[in-house]
Amino acid sequence: MSDHHPHDESGTSPYAARIRAIEALLLEKGVLTEPEVQDRISYMEARSPANGAKLVARAWVDEDFKELLLSDAKAAASELGIDPEHPAEFVVVENTPEVHNLIVCTLCSCYPRAILGRPPDWYKSFNYRSRAVREPRTVMREFGFEPPEGVEVLVHDSTADVRYMVLPMRPPGTEEMDEGVLAALVTRDSLVGVSVPRYAGS
Amino acid sequence: MTFEPGDRVRVLPAEKPGHVRTPGYLKGKAGWVESVLGEFPNPEELAYGFSGLPERPLYKIGFRQTDLWEDYEGPADDCLYADVYEHWLEPGEGGST
Numbered sequence: 001m002s003d004h005h006p007h008d009e010s011g012t013s014p015y016a017a018r019i020r021a022i023e024a025l026l027l028e029k030g031v032l033t034e035p036e037v038q039d040r041i042s043y044m045e046a047r048s049p050a051n052g053a054k055l056v057a058r059a060w061v062d063e064d065f066k067e068l069l070l071s072d073a074k075a076a077a078s079e080l081g082i083d084p085e086h087p088a089e090f091v092v093v094e095n096t097p098e099v100h101n102l103i104v105c106t107l108c109s110c111y112p113r114a115i116l117g118r119p120p121d122w123y124k125s126f127n128y129r130s131r132a133v134r135e136p137r138t139v140m141r142e143f144g145f146e147p148p149e150g151v152e153v154l155v156h157d158s159t160a161d162v163r164y165m166v167l168p169m170r171p172p173g174t175e176e177m178d179e180g181v182l183a184a185l186v187t188r189d190s191l192v193g194v195s196v197p198r199y200a201g202s
Numbered sequence: 203m204t205f206e207p208g209d210r211v212r213v214l215p216a217e218k219p220g221h222v223r224t225p226g227y228l229k230g231k232a233g234w235v236e237s238v239l240g241e242f243p244n245p246e247e248l249a250y251g252f253s254g255l256p257e258r259p260l261y262k263i264g265f266r267q268t269d270l271w272e273d274y275e276g277p278a279d280d281c282l283y284a285d286v287y288e289h290w291l292e293p294g295e296g297g298s299t
Contacts, residue, residue, distance in 0.1 A: 089239070106225045133227065137276045152279040155267075160223045160260055160285035161242045 047117035051082045052165055053186035055092070055115075056197075057179045060170040069167065070094055077115060086114030089162040093154075095196070100147040101166045102140065102193035104132035105158045112163035116191065123192065133157055145195040165191050171199040203259050204288055209235045211263060212294025213286060221249035224290045232294050233265035236283055244287070259288040 012020075026032045055076060059066035069076040073092045077084035084090055090112055093101045105111065106129050111119035122128050131139050136153050140146065147153060156164045168190045174182060185197040205211060215230035223245050239262055243254025267280040274280070 106227070107223060133282060134271060135275050136280070152281065153267075153276060154280070155282040157225065157282060157284040159225060160239075160245065160287065162239060162262075162285055 044113065044117060046083075047113060047115060049116050049186075049188035049191060050183070051077070051080075051115050051117075052112075052188070052191040053183040054080055054082070055165075056167055056186045056191070057183035059167055060182055061179050066167070073165070082115060084114050086112075086163070087161075088114075090115060090165070091162050092165050092167050093156060094167045095169045095193075097151070097169070099152045099154050100193065100196075101164075102132060102136050102153060102155045103158065103164045103166060104129060104155060106130065106133055107159055110158040110163055112165050114163075115165065116188070120188065120192075140194055143189060143194040166193040168193075168196050171197050173201045174199050203238055205235045205238075205259075205261060205291065205293075207235050207237055210293065210295055211235060211261075211291045213263070214290050214292055216290070218246070220246065222246055222290075224286055225284065227270065228263075228265070228284055228286070231265055231270055233263045233269070236262040236264040238262075239285060244289075260285055261288065261291065263291070 023032075023037065027034060027037075055069060055073075058080060059069045059076075065076060065079070068079070069092050073090045074084040076092075077090070088110075093103075095101055104123075109119055109124040109129075111123060113119070128139065133155055136155050137147070140153075158164050168186065170182070171185065174185065185199055187195065187197060189195045190197045210232065211234065212232045213224060213228045213230060239260040241257035242260050244258045245254065248254040262283050263286045265282045265284070266278065267274045267276060267282055268278050270282060
């Protein structure tokens with residue numbers, strides 16, 4: 001029934017329409033300029049999980065780089081030509097055979113946008129935000145991942161000025177792969193920790 | 203900095219209206235200082251157009267999941283880290299180690 005359709009005939013949701021109206025007002029009153037709005041759009045579109053995959057793949061093949069990534073993630077990003085500039089800190093946490101990390105922002109949708117771009121819709125959902133801290137193991141199971149027996153699950157609630165990304169473990173059977181092939185194994189979801197990179201040959 | 207890594211702390215059970223960065227599920231809960239993250243402008247003031255100065259110390263606080271949720275689904279080793287500003291913390295015993 002069209003009565004219940006959330007979009008109007010132009011295909012614009014009420015939220016998008018509201019944002020457009022606010023944007024028009026900000027431009028009209030000189031708070032923002034059109035080039036500034038375009039700059040922000042370009043900034044955000046230049047960022048994607050591919051950046052995270054590059055960082056992870058390099059860390060897998062280069063121990064010194066891995067140390068830098070874990071101690072100063074912005075410096076590590078700059079080294080690979082990824083512009084990490086953002087007011088918030090950027091911290092990478094390492095999965096090990098003992099600890100599996102999971103990232104959430106219960107208060108809103110804090111995410112390392114300067115590196116990974118916009119978060120997936122599910123990351124912003126009330127469902128994920130409330131359940132990732134309450135029942136992280138059930139949530140990961142729904143993403144098709146179950147940490148092996150004896151592995152501690154460590155949830156990071158990014159409540160303030162730090163944005164987190166997971167450095168997953170390198171899957172077995174990938175010893176001969178080069179950096180580019182390895183990067184293709186690193187999924188966006190594994191950078192949040194709801195799953196892990198997989199290699200079918202392993 | 204009032205606290206050091208390893209100190210036992212409790213999150214204040216305070217109710218403060220408006221923008222705060224301390225989630226409700228941690229209020230009144232006991233944990234430990236995992237690390238000192240630095241000093242940052244107070245987000246509770248930044249949100250309303252103020253400077254947020256002086257900067258406030260921010261800590262990474264560790265909690266046992268079993269201290270947060272009575273019926274937690276996983277093993278007792280599972281933990282949660284959250285970043286909490288100093289003015290939301292008090293010295294506190296209790297909770298697991």
